[in-house]
Amino acid sequence: xxxxxxxxxxxxxxxxxxxxxxxxxxxxxxxxxxxxxxxxxxxxxxxxxxxxxxxxxxxxxxxxxxxxxxxxxxxxxxxxxxxxxxxxxxxxxxxxxxxxxxxxxxxxxxxxxxxxxxxxxxxxxxxxxxxxxxxxxx
Amino acid sequence: xxxxxxxxxxxxxxxxxxxxxxxxxxxxxxxxxxxxxxxxxxxxxxxxxxxxxxxxxxxxxxxxxxxxxxxxxxxxxxxxxxxxxxxxxxxxxxxxxxxxxxxxxxxxxxxxxxxxxxxxxxxxxxxxxxxxxxxxxxxxxxxxxxxxxxxxxxx
Numbered sequence: 306x307x308x309x310x311x312x313x314x315x316x317x318x319x320x321x322x323x324x325x326x327x328x329x330x331x332x333x334x335x336x337x338x339x340x341x342x343x344x345x346x347x348x349x350x351x352x353x354x355x356x357x358x359x360x361x362x363x364x365x366x367x368x369x370x371x372x373x374x375x376x377x378x379x380x381x382x383x384x385x386x387x388x389x390x391x392x393x394x395x396x397x398x399x400x401x402x403x404x405x406x407x408x409x410x411x412x413x414x415x416x417x418x419x420x421x422x423x424x425x426x427x428x429x430x431x432x433x434x435x436x437x438x439x440x441x442x443x
Numbered sequence: 444x445x446x447x448x449x450x451x452x453x454x455x456x457x458x459x460x461x462x463x464x465x466x467x468x469x470x471x472x473x474x475x476x477x478x479x480x481x482x483x484x485x486x487x488x489x490x491x492x493x494x495x496x497x498x499x500x501x502x503x504x505x506x507x508x509x510x511x512x513x514x515x516x517x518x519x520x521x522x523x524x525x526x527x528x529x530x531x532x533x534x535x536x537x538x539x540x541x542x543x544x545x546x547x548x549x550x551x552x553x554x555x556x557x558x559x560x561x562x563x564x565x566x567x568x569x570x571x572x573x574x575x576x577x578x579x580x581x582x583x584x585x586x587x588x589x590x591x592x593x594x595x596x597x598x
Binding site: 429 | 549
């Protein structure tokens with residue numbers, strides 16, 4: 306497959322838009338359909354296309370294993386950390402109202418942050434699973 | 444392949460049911476990633492199936508009994524779209540009434556998922572995290588420990 310010119314060119318054209326769309330889904334989840342889960346999966350799909358067309362070894366150079374496994378934990382930590390910040394601010398765990406001066410703004414900020422955490426973890430786990438499965442038969 | 448097609452059809456069904464968020468997830472996860480992972484797994488496992496040692500009768504009976512019990516359970520379910528159904532009576536009206544004003548997020552699904560049900564979503568992320576760590580422990584580290592793998596290395 307790596308020798309297929311059309312696949313390589315089309316993949317190079319498509320991948321930036323896939324990643325951009327994932328970011329749109331991530332940060333527009335408050336207003337339209339979408340959110341961290343979907344965005345993480347779509348972002349991972351961009352890297353999986355890269356892995357399928359150019360070979361997993363090259364994708365591993367783009368995004369090394371250390372970074373991926375770090376991100377797996379970072380997303381969950383971000384989510385749980387937002388809860389702890391809420392505790393420190395005097396609210397309940399995962400109560401976002403105290404994150405900003407205005408409760409509504411705090412809720413909005415909290416939702417944005419935890420969706421980001423969800424997205425990071427889902428993305429990293431999907432890439433991890435793909436690497437683990439796809440990289441072994443070569 | 445069929446599973447992927449099925450997921451895509453389900454995504455279309457969810458759209459017609461006005462559950463756009465669910466449809467989105469189904470299309471991305473079910474039809475997209477799962478198909479790729481399934482194909483990657485199929486490429487990894489052997490070509491031949493093991494010859495089963497037991498008769499398929501007992502599993503068949505269990506499957507039929509479970510299916511019959513599940514179908515019997517649907518008999519009591521409220522009519523589809525019934526506004527008096529219990530699920531529409533408990534907290535859903537409250538969410539719809541105040542979610543927008545309290546969170547400033549127009550998409551109620553996101554507001555419920557991330558704010559009202561924050562603990563549940565944290566649990567879900569923890570499940571995803573655990574799955575990733577499990578795959579990493581079971582499959583990931585071994586390929587790194589033996590760098591020069593020979594071509595005829597049987598697994």
